Structures are given as C-alpha cells and as structure tokens.
Amino acid sequence: MAEIRYTCKRTAVSTKPVQPGKRLPLSVLDRLMEPKHLRVVYYYGSDDPAREAGERTRTLRETLARTLTSFPKATGRLQRDGEGRWEIDCNDAGVRVMEARARGSVEDWLRNAGREDELRLVHWEEMFDTPYFWSTFYVQMTEFEGGGFAIGLSCIHLLADPTCATMFIKAWADMTLNARLTAPPPSFRALPKRRPSHRNDPDRHNSLINHCKSSINTSSLTPSAKFGTLSLAFTEPIVRSCIAMARPVDAPDGPGPSPFEALAGLFWACISKVKGEREGLVSMCLGLDVRKLLGLEREFFGNCMVYNNSLHARDNEEDNSLPGAAKAIGEMMAKLDKDGVMDLIEWLEINDDTRPKNTRSLNFSELLFLNLEGIEPDTARFEDTHAPIRVSCYFEPTCKEGQVVILPSTPEDGSMSRVVMVTLPEDELVKLMEHDLVMSLRPIILMGLNKNRA
Incomplete structure (x- = not known):
C-alpha cells in the first residue's frame, strides 16, 4: 500500500458571511438518502517537478474559501426544524479539510492503487451524537511528491447527489483558474410543484x-x-x-x-x-x-x-x-x-x-x-x-x-x-x-x- 502522510486537518470557512438566520429545508428526495454518503476523487497529472512542496495546497486553500461563499449548504450544519425534519442552519461553520502528501507521482499511484488506497484520498467521518458540530462536507487535498495531485470530496447524501458533488469541484476549479465562477451559481430552491x-x-x-x-x-x-x-x-x-x-x-x-x-x-x-x-x-x-x-x-x-x-x-x-x-x-x-x-x-x-x-x-x-x-x-x-486524468465515484x-x-x-x-x-x-x-x-x-x-x- 502506498504511503500517505496526513499533514494537517483544518476548517475552511467562506470569505463572505451568510445572512444571519438563513436556513435551508431539505426535500423529501433528500431525506430518503440520509444513511448514505458520497466519495468523489479527481486526479490531476504531473506538471512542474520544481514546484515547492505545499505551494499548490496553499493556493487551493485560498480559492476554496472564496468558492464556499456560493455554497452555504456545504458550510452549514444539520439541525431539526420545529416539526422534527432535518434542515441546514447556514451558520458558516465551514467544511473540514484534510491536507496530505503521497510518495511517488500520481501516475505511479494510479498504476498500483486499489479500492482501499483510493478511499484514503477522500476523508470521511460518520456523524454520531453531535450533528450541530459535525461537518457534512469533507475535502482532502493530496500532493504527490513525484508530481500531480488529487482532490477528494465526501459529503452526506442527505444534502447532495453526485451531480452536486461534481458541481462543487468544478466551481472550486473555476475559482482557482479564473478567480470567478464561470457557470451560474448553485440553486437552492425547492423541488417543483404541480399546478x-x-x-x-x-x-x-x-x-x-x-x-x-x-x-x-x-x-x-x-x-x-x-x-x-x-x-x-x-x-x-x-x-x-x-x-x-x-x-x-x-x-x-x-x-x-x-x-x-x-x-x-x-x-x-x-x-x-x-x-x-x-x-x-x-x-x-x-x-x-x-x-x-x-x-x-x-x-x-x-x-x-x-x-x-x-x-x-x-x-x-x-x-x-x-x-x-x-x-x-x-x-x-x-x-x-x-x-x-x-x-x-x-x-x-x-x-x-x-x-x-x-x-x-x-x-x-x-x-x-x-x-x-x-x-x-x-x-x-x-x-x-x-x-x-481520472475521476472515481463511490456510493457508500x-x-x-x-x-x-x-x-x-x-x-x-x-x-x-x-x-x-x-x-x-x-x-x-x-x-x-x-x-x-x-x-x-x-x-x-x-x-x-x-x-x-x-
């Protein structure tokens, strides 16, 4: 099994606070998925071997904070509403971020990695008795010492489906490359009703x-x-x-x-x-x-x-x-x-x-x-x-x-x-x-x- 060193665990918060008291209810389709969670890994190939260790992670950390301003659902926390249903309190509590380094290049990793190796690139923690303090989204940034990096995103399926997970990563990539979102921001409206x-x-x-x-x-x-x-x-x-x-x-x-x-x-x-x-x-x-x-x-x-x-x-x-x-x-x-x-x-x-x-x-x-x-x-x-160069998605x-x-x-x-x-x-x-x-x-x-x- 390839060596991974987890160097830091921190919380990333958005650069712009959410309006106080903002809450987002969850739909009946959301609530059906409560016991499940998603794990997505994006791999990026080797480029500049002279890049300073940790340089990319620092950049990604800064652009992640700016990206989170458009995703209050990701930075909030679960709580029950007055009728006992789950909702998101958009309190800017942030997402948990794991930073890691791996031996070799990303290409070397992909030639030898199995399921258990891959899941080590996308951190996840189960919720127990304190949902209000538990992060519903986790991000892991892994730099490979021989070149390349991996972005891992995990989230409770209660809040998002695979399309949402990939939407989040694309928005983060846009913010890193263009300093702005190039697609419309996420929409948090309710499911449609029939006339x-x-x-x-x-x-x-x-x-x-x-x-x-x-x-x-x-x-x-x-x-x-x-x-x-x-x-x-x-x-x-x-x-x-x-x-x-x-x-x-x-x-x-x-x-x-x-x-x-x-x-x-x-x-x-x-x-x-x-x-x-x-x-x-x-x-x-x-x-x-x-x-x-x-x-x-x-x-x-x-x-x-x-x-x-x-x-x-x-x-x-x-x-x-x-x-x-x-x-x-x-x-x-x-x-x-x-x-x-x-x-x-x-x-x-x-x-x-x-x-x-x-x-x-x-x-x-x-x-x-x-x-x-x-x-x-x-x-x-x-x-x-x-x-x-490769994307993997797990339904857990x-x-x-x-x-x-x-x-x-x-x-x-x-x-x-x-x-x-x-x-x-x-x-x-x-x-x-x-x-x-x-x-x-x-x-x-x-x-x-x-x-x-x-």
Whole structure:
C-alpha cells in the first residue's frame, strides 16, 4: 500500500458571511438518502517537478474559501426544524479539510492503487451524537511528491447527489483558474410543484412509488462479504462495439441502444451469471438524474435522482442476453416521465413522517446501477492545461448485492467513452474479470483485484 502522510486537518470557512438566520429545508428526495454518503476523487497529472512542496495546497486553500461563499449548504450544519425534519442552519461553520502528501507521482499511484488506497484520498467521518458540530462536507487535498495531485470530496447524501458533488469541484476549479465562477451559481430552491389543474392522483401505484415503498420497508443490512472495486475504461471504439453487440436481435438495423444502455446491459447480464442466475437476470435498481425531466436547471443543488427497479420475465430465454438486458434498461428509461416523478414526490410528501425515530430512507436490496453520464468531469480544470486524468465515484455504504457506476471517461478517449466502476464481493469480482463477454471487448483495467493480469 502506498504511503500517505496526513499533514494537517483544518476548517475552511467562506470569505463572505451568510445572512444571519438563513436556513435551508431539505426535500423529501433528500431525506430518503440520509444513511448514505458520497466519495468523489479527481486526479490531476504531473506538471512542474520544481514546484515547492505545499505551494499548490496553499493556493487551493485560498480559492476554496472564496468558492464556499456560493455554497452555504456545504458550510452549514444539520439541525431539526420545529416539526422534527432535518434542515441546514447556514451558520458558516465551514467544511473540514484534510491536507496530505503521497510518495511517488500520481501516475505511479494510479498504476498500483486499489479500492482501499483510493478511499484514503477522500476523508470521511460518520456523524454520531453531535450533528450541530459535525461537518457534512469533507475535502482532502493530496500532493504527490513525484508530481500531480488529487482532490477528494465526501459529503452526506442527505444534502447532495453526485451531480452536486461534481458541481462543487468544478466551481472550486473555476475559482482557482479564473478567480470567478464561470457557470451560474448553485440553486437552492425547492423541488417543483404541480399546478392544481395538472394534479394527478398521487396514490396511483406507479413503478417509482412501488419501488420506494418496498425499499423503505426493507431493513438496512451491512454486507458480510468483503467487497472490491473494478474500474474499466471503455474507449469510443469499444463502446461502439458493445452497442453493436447489444442491438435487438429482431431489429438489427434499427436504432441501437445508448452507451449507458449497452454498458449497463452488458454488466447486468454478466453479473447475473456470476451470481448464479441461469435463466434470468438478478433484480436491479436504476438510479437516474431527473433535473432536466422536471425542468430544473443543472445548477439545482440537492438530491434529484430517482430509483426504479427492474421488471423482467424469468421465463424468457433471451432475458439474460446482452440485447435482452440492454432492451429492458432502455424500456425502463423510456417509461420515466415527469408525471411519474411528480407522483413519487407527492406520495412522499403525503406520507412523510417527521418523527426522527421513524426516518424513511432507501435501503437498496438489489444490484444498483447509477447513470452519471452527465457530470462532465473534464470541465473541472484547476490549471489551464490540466483536465483530470481520472475521476472515481463511490456510493457508500456499498449496497448488499453490489453496484455499478457509469461515468464519462477523458475526452481523449472519444465523446462516447465511459468508465465503469463495479463494486461486488471479491469472489464475484474475480469471476467477472474472467467473464468471456466482458473481456472480449478488451476494456482497459484501471483498477482491480489484480490489475496486471490483462
């Protein structure tokens, strides 16, 4: 395991105070994610080896303080409102910052790092009995002695989804490079409401509501198996090959699936076989960003992902094929509409229980797939010529059956290129790395149990 020295832990506060008494309520979509947290790592390549040790960290520390003026939700603290619901007291208490140094270059690190190494680059502390003093966001800045650096951000999922996390890092990069935000500031408004004339019956049982009901009534279990993470890079030609393989057999000349549908279908089919399914697919849950669907701006800062589970016929022999899995995912995505999401939000609001001991949160009992294709990590440039060379995202604690995160790769690999992060029990991960269908595409192994095997 590579050596990391944690040199300092401090609190960063914004340079401009928030208006006294400002509070931000959390939505019903926020409150569903309370037990979870996110960890994101951005890697930047080696540049000037003569740079003074700690010079970059000092610069980033100063620009972080200026960035925080636009993110009062990140610098505030959790407290209960008069009805017992969580809200953010925007009191400028700040975010916790960890500064660290690592041996070697960032490129050396990436050639050898595994899941546990990577998680050491993004500090996180669990909240216990003192939420008012606990930082909901943590930042870690790690400089590599041989060149390069890493930015780690962790936050409680109660306040933000992956889009928000990457929005924060991009704003920080803009402030460092341009001394200002180049995109609109984050928006902290409430989720949209239906007009009374357009109101549907929120008690009608659409699939989103049914899945939510089953998930919040499922007890949260800590997985007993040891999990590993496999990260694979699919360049644009590889993704195109996967799309061709995923075309419906009954319509070979029709429009093919999207990159996400093809890759998610590939891993759903292969993981199902790894988990022992012979005639069907394991149950899965699909997480999708619905900002655009709800007419919200990209800068909406809060949870705006919804989760739906799969409906598949186990007696269909093609169900566990790549084309069958990709088709099922495409159908799930096509059926997601604004009315269905608004029904879910209204059902959650009607059935909201404000008592803290009756917290209603999602407990994923299925294999989870997260679509993070829209996060645009390459725009987070702290220096003019340096886009991140890799980005990783973790959804913690790991779901019982595992999870698959699909996000963009570097632009050099093509606009359709993707990185797929698969987290499974280690014995299943070994089988997946040996699966003929995955390895036939020859993806680049970025991180795995034994990265040098291929």
